[in-house]
Each structure stands twice: as structure tokens, then as C-alpha cells.
Amino acid sequence: MLKFSANLTMMFTHLPFIERFEAAANAGFKAVEFWFPYAHTPEEIKAALDANGLSCVLFNMPPGDFDAGERGIACLPGRQVEFMDSVSLAIEYASIIGTPRLHAMAGRMPDGADRAKYEAVYLENLRYAAAEIGKYGFKLMLETVNTRDTPGYFLNYLSDAEKIRQDIGSDNVKLQLDIYHVQVIQGDITMNLRKHFAQIDHIQFAGVPDRAEPDVGELNYPYIFRQLEELGYDGWLGCEYRPTTGTMEGLGWIKPWLVD
Numbered sequence: 001m002l003k004f005s006a007n008l009t010m011m012f013t014h015l016p017f018i019e020r021f022e023a024a025a026n027a028g029f030k031a032v033e034f035w036f037p038y039a040h041t042p043e044e045i046k047a048a049l050d051a052n053g054l055s056c057v058l059f060n061m062p063p064g065d066f067d068a069g070e071r072g073i074a075c076l077p078g079r080q081v082e083f084m085d086s087v088s089l090a091i092e093y094a095s096i097i098g099t100p101r102l103h104a105m106a107g108r109m110p111d112g113a114d115r116a117k118y119e120a121v122y123l124e125n126l127r128y129a130a131a132e133i134g135k136y137g138f139k140l141m142l143e144t145v146n147t148r149d150t151p152g153y154f155l156n157y158l159s160d161a162e163k164i165r166q167d168i169g170s171d172n173v174k175l176q177l178d179i180y181h182v183q184v185i186q187g188d189i190t191m192n193l194r195k196h197f198a199q200i201d202h203i204q205f206a207g208v209p210d211r212a213e214p215d216v217g218e219l220n221y222p223y224i225f226r227q228l229e230e231l232g233y234d235g236w237l238g239c240e241y242r243p244t245t246g247t248m249e250g251l252g253w254i255k256p257w258l259v260d
Helices: 017-026 042-051 080-097 115-134 158-168 179-185 189-199 221-231 248-254
Strands: 003-007 031-033 055-060 101-103 139-143 173-178 200-205 236-239
Touching (some): 139 158, 158 173, 173 179, 173 189, 179 200, 189 221
Parallel strands (some): 003 031, 101 139
């Protein structure tokens, strides 16, 4: 049976962040994920998880100046020391919270920039991150992001992510496949799931084109979910979508998949 985690950055947003944990548990979720935990202490988040019988399966390393439009710093020349500090902070949080997967957001590359220069920095930083978090048994996640939502993002295609993963050469580097992003930029969801399945350690999803619930839009998610069952996927499926009205009002799609 498939397992679903609630993304608390995008779901239950009518509540303060810490109160979303209880809301997720009451909705039937056993796990959560979120973009960034750093506005709260790791002890606060751990307490919210424990109080509601939840596990946290994923969060992102610090993204740089998110409010200014930065979407990660892993590929940015001149920011290597800041990246190393971000790895240390993420490890501190993950160690206390008990989160096994950390996503290093690649960052945006300016128009006309030398891609090879950015890739060299990206590889250097990811090798460092993989080694550091590997000491704690954590996995480093690589996620492709579409350029419609995030123009200039460095990592867009699964084939590029797989090449980067192989170039890093660490067993704890895995693919984080967001079905929404893949559909927007390259499509062919089922074949991409099959092709990269062995290296996928986390999957996220949303309806396309509006990033709403999975029963809204152009994708047939019941079919996709059945394909994942047939492939034997035993990881988590992150509900990383923006509810059309309210989170609870849009959760009808999940009822056949939730189990006690």
C-alpha cells in the first residue's frame, strides 16, 4: 500500500506552522515533510512530531535568501562557505528531528552564464554534502525543477540529475522525483518512473498544470499510483500541492489510499 506524507509548507496553511502537525495527524497522515524548518527550533518540531505520532521524512537545506528569489545556493560560485554552513545547520536539525533525507536545492543560474562553471561548483558542494550527511546515515536528495515555475533553475531534467548523481559517486545520493515538475518540463511520467526507479528514494506530486490536488488537472493519478504499486515503490509520496479551496475540503482523493 502506498504511503503519503503531508507537505506542511503547502497544506493546512490556515493554521500556524506548529499547529499543522496535529491537523495532518487528524487527517490520517503518518508522516510529514516541509520546505524549511529553520523558523522554529528543532526541539519544537520534534515535540510536535512526537505529540502527534508523526515522522518527518524530508526537508530542504537552507535555500539562501528565499524572499529575494533565491532557490538554493549549491551551484552558485562564491557561496561555497555559506553552503558548507547550510549543510551543518541541516544536519543539526535532521539529527534532532529524525529526518533521513535532505534536499540540497541547486539554485538559479543567470542568463548567459557559463554552465560548466556552475556545474563544477555544484559537484564540489554536493560531494561535500554527501560525505558530511553520510556520517549520520542521511541521504542527499537531487530534485529537478521546471523552469516555468522557477526560471533559471540549474537542474531541470532527470537525465541531468542522474548524471550528476553518478558523477558524485556516493551511495547516499538519490533522486527526488516530483511528478508535477517532471510533467511540466518533460512529461512521459510512467516511462520516466520506470527508467529511473532504482535511484528514486522520494516522490512528490501535484495536479498539472496548476499544482492543485491530484484529482484536478491533466494527469491520471489513480493510474500513476497503480504503476508505482506495480513497480514495488515502498517510499513516501509527498503531497506537495496547493489546495484549491481548503486542505480538508480537497482530500477526498486520498481516502482509498489511507490505511490505519
